[in-house]
Amino acid sequence: MELNRRTIMAGAAAAGLAAATVGGGSAHAASGRSGGGRGPVRTPFGRLADGTRVDSWALQNGGTRMRVLSYGGIVQSLEIPDRRGRYANVSLGFDGLEQYVSSSPYFGALIGRYGNRIDRGRFTLDGRTHQLSVNDGENSLHGGEKGFDKRVWDVEPFTRGSDVGLHLRLTSPDGEMGYPGTLRVKVTYTLTRDGDWRVDYEARTDRATVVNLTSHVYWNLAGESSGTVLDHELTIDASRFTPVDAGLIPTGERARVAATPFDFRRGKPIGRDIRSAHQQVLYGQGFDHNWVLDKGITARPQHAATLRDPSSGRTLRIATNEPGLQFYSGNFLDGTLVGTGGRVYRQGDGLCLETQHFPDSPNQPSFPSTVLRPGEVYRTTTVHAFGV
Numbered sequence: 001m002e003l004n005r006r007t008i009m010a011g012a013a014a015a016g017l018a019a020a021t022v023g024g025g026s027a028h029a030a031s032g033r034s035g036g037g038r039g040p041v042r043t044p045f046g047r048l049a050d051g052t053r054v055d056s057w058a059l060q061n062g063g064t065r066m067r068v069l070s071y072g073g074i075v076q077s078l079e080i081p082d083r084r085g086r087y088a089n090v091s092l093g094f095d096g097l098e099q100y101v102s103s104s105p106y107f108g109a110l111i112g113r114y115g116n117r118i119d120r121g122r123f124t125l126d127g128r129t130h131q132l133s134v135n136d137g138e139n140s141l142h143g144g145e146k147g148f149d150k151r152v153w154d155v156e157p158f159t160r161g162s163d164v165g166l167h168l169r170l171t172s173p174d175g176e177m178g179y180p181g182t183l184r185v186k187v188t189y190t191l192t193r194d195g196d197w198r199v200d201y202e203a204r205t206d207r208a209t210v211v212n213l214t215s216h217v218y219w220n221l222a223g224e225s226s227g228t229v230l231d232h233e234l235t236i237d238a239s240r241f242t243p244v245d246a247g248l249i250p251t252g253e254r255a256r257v258a259a260t261p262f263d264f265r266r267g268k269p270i271g272r273d274i275r276s277a278h279q280q281v282l283y284g285q286g287f288d289h290n291w292v293l294d295k296g297i298t299a300r301p302q303h304a305a306t307l308r309d310p311s312s313g314r315t316l317r318i319a320t321n322e323p324g325l326q327f328y329s330g331n332f333l334d335g336t337l338v339g340t341g342g343r344v345y346r347q348g349d350g351l352c353l354e355t356q357h358f359p360d361s362p363n364q365p366s367f368p369s370t371v372l373r374p375g376e377v378y379r380t381t382t383v384h385a386f387g388v
């Protein structure tokens with residue numbers, strides 16, 4: 001589908017996004033010649049309290065349009081058409097930088113160094129115990145108090161063949177948030193000619209450490225601010241999940257999903273069992289668990305989950321080479337945040353599908369290892385394919 005710059009602006013305005021001078025002599029504007037690719041085009045988004053500039057990058061390809069912030073690598077909006085060609089922003093977010101800084105539950109952000117929880121923020125590696133920054137009761141969540149979601153990334157745009165995208169880089173110093181090793185991270189966002197959003201993660205360290213990077217987009221395929229996702233149908237290719245304790249730390253078990261609310265193998269509406277009195281649903285206040293993907297760790301991304309909104313017909317298919325998928329049904333959205341569309345987000349108004357290694361792996365010897373050593377390269381890929 002051929003789109004022009006004006007279309008991006010109209011879409012952005014319709015979605016109530018921050019005004020942006022798309023085009024207008026901005027640096028790095030590249031003319032997409034194939035696959036309908038445009039951009040990436042940079043516009044200023046705001047400044048942090050210390051004066052650091054934050055940019056917004058607009059890119060589009062194959063009928064998908066997105067805006068990415070240098071702050072947190074945040075996907076501020078992602079627009080795709082429904083079955084009648086009408087666009088909607090299907091990712092929860094905010095209008096302004098201040099809300100992202102002060103009160104974001106990781107909307108759209110890159111997560112690191114460690115996706116999900118580490119028990120009491122502590123782990124032992126090669127005989128040495130490390131105390132991490134603790135920010136979720138007594139546990140460490142999503143990298144600690146100032147994770148990669150709150151860092152300003154170095155952004156380099158590219159166009160390559162029919163692809164358009166961004167390289168996002170940052171260096172996390174040795175000891176940051178308690179993690180050992182200087183970690184050099186590169187995440188590449190690519191919009192393909194088919195409109196798929198591909199995320200490639202890469203990291204290197206100079207000391208043994210643990211790494212588990214992911215993306216925290218909240219999806220609502222009917223459009224953000226359109227209500228809950230309880231009618232969305234979800235399929236997860238997983239026969240087991242990792243049950244948690246009351247603090248949402250895995251017990252170490254890999255329980256069968258059969259005959260539980262956690263069985264999404266044949267696909268079902270998210271709302272069907274979300275009010276089940278199953279102990280695990282109570283702990284999560286809904287779904288907030290890691291599914292053990294049947295395919296396991298794979299050399300190439302393989303299908304993990306499909307999300308479908310019957311009302312708009314929009315679908316999202318996720319493929320990854322990771323062994324786990326955290327399905328979080330937006331349980332802690334509590335009506336206190338005003339989203340991009342100017343409306344309040346309430347419980348279940350968006351859901352996250354975070355491809356990952358399992359939570360608390362550094363303390364769980366039976367889980368696939370998240371250890372990264374000098375000389376090794378951490379590489380994982382997740383592909384989000386949109387359709388109707």
Ligand code: BGC
Nearest residue numbers: 105106248288326328332352
């Ligand atoms: C976690 C939730 C957490 C949320 C933060 C999810 O990835 O699984 O437990 O509350 O992130 O918004």
